[in-house]
Amino acid sequence: MTVWQWLRAPNPRLLAGATAFLLLAAASVVGPWFTADPAEILDPRHSSLLPPLSSCTHLRLRDGTVLVVRDAAVVGSALHARHGGRALTVPLEQVAAREDRFHLLGTDTLGRDVLSRLLHGGRISLAVGGSALLLALGVGIAVGMTAGWVGGVVDAVLMRLVDALLAIPTVFLLLFLAAVLRPGLGPLVLLLGFSAWTGVARLVRGQVLSLKEREFVLAARGLGASPLRVALTHLLPNAVTPLAQDAALLLSDLILLEASLSFLGLGVPPPHPSWGNMVAEGQEVLLQAWWLALVPGAAVAFTVMAAAVCADGLSETARGARHETT
């Protein structure tokens, strides 16, 4: 099944999942350029916990103070507004700048715009999940290929190592690594990748074992192709379909894990927004502002669902292709 054939009759699930995922990624990459600074904190006492769809006005006075007010209206030579619970009247000549803001998803406990934090958090969550996935795929493919191709003692040693790491519950392994390593974005990618490569290695090894006795591989070896060439041009392309399914599921797992770790305070460190630590911040004000915890959690769920639907579609495509050839 070539790419062109697929484009003429695409698998609906794969198409839907991939579209949703790409839209989300695009929104996270492009969105932050069009929204407010997610770290901007102005007058936190009066701009915090605004509900979704609320608007407010930022006033910069001549003496340098910044006020966040609501229902601002100019009457005569003065500006009338509500500041917190009280009415406020400022003479117009004192106002240096006035900026109206609209918060689609409201503001958080420090008065930061939730939408821009969500998009920035998406950037970080997707980047961390994606880099961890690449790391896991790289290490997993290398180890799996080596074990499957070389065989013998190397295979036994590598696979026992994989078995041992697979036996440790992932969350414990992550906690363990998070405690041993210093917190930060780099180490987070490292530890997520480290927790995930074992499954990939096992899968690739199985593929290599089943492929390496096939005629075309024997022919390539007989013609004198180097092991690296055989691995890259003959084994890898034939293992792409199961790898792609595995990668899509792995990505959804990694995004969930990153969110859980960040929620626990062991993932993305707090000045950076991430969907997980946004839920954790929302948890503290669950009763006053339930939407703060709801929105980023829904974003995680949406992303994971998109990746899972992709994986479903990929396996359907693979099954369809197998029916066509047999």
Place this chain on the structure above:
Amino acid sequence: MLPWLLRRLLSRAIIVWLAATATFALVSLTPGDITQHLEGKRIAPEARERWRRNFGLDRPVPLRYLHWLAALSRGDLGYSWLYHRDVAGVLAATLPRTLLLTGLGLTLEVLGGIAVALVQIRRPHGFVDRLLNTITLTAYALPAFWTGLLLIYLFAYRIPLFPPSHMLSPTGELATGWQRAGDLLSHLLLPAVTIGLAGVGAIARYLRGSLLDERLEHYVLAARARGCSMSRAMWVHALPNALLPLVTVVGMSLPFLVSGSLVVEVVFAWPGMGRAMYEAALARDVPLLMGGTLVGATAVVAGNLAADALYAVVDPRVRT
């Protein structure tokens, strides 16, 4: 059967040993040692040296490894700095609570999964089937900590049916017998449902797939030909066969039984092993983390072994 079991037992024991060695290697080979995490930077060099000697850190790594293995074989998992007691004691106190919580969660998950799959299979690709497919996919995608918060918000605050956190209320702590059990159950339900919701999707999807395959088997056709209704054919004839591979699926989800509840335990302040591990991670209590990881790995390996053995009992074909 017996040699088969023995061989399995031996290979699994090696895996546990390797996992333990991996945790030791991770701690020993990463830069910085216990004294750094233990007391911060304002500590006299002599005192630090004394700490290092007390923990045996002045000896070379291979020697430390052997000492650690020797202690491990005696059941000595070390001393928790956070709880100020032996690690084995902390784990022995918290593990049963985790198993209680995740055991109920897993039961709900399996029963729910079977129920959903049986409803779906009544009319495959029909409206109900598609709807339930979407619902199970959503349940799979929801992060457990978030579902937990949602349940707390809805059923502990909006409609105050259940307590939001902890294992026993102060009155339940003093009560005995049925009253205590009732209190425990009311605290248990929300976190257990959270755990069950996270896994119900996987079970239902898997079972639906295998029931769809079983539907086409000849024995189902034979049962139908004898005048058996379709739902009876599914319940009585197809379900036991479809449940067989589910043993493996549940066995594979055993890591979850030990560790998957961690986030849920933190959200619900459930005093189990997961929460102890979480607090150990925050406090960098390395001995407790190592001990917990080892117990987790042992539990996983033992669970997989049990699943294998169970499978061999139910299906003699795999006994090779």
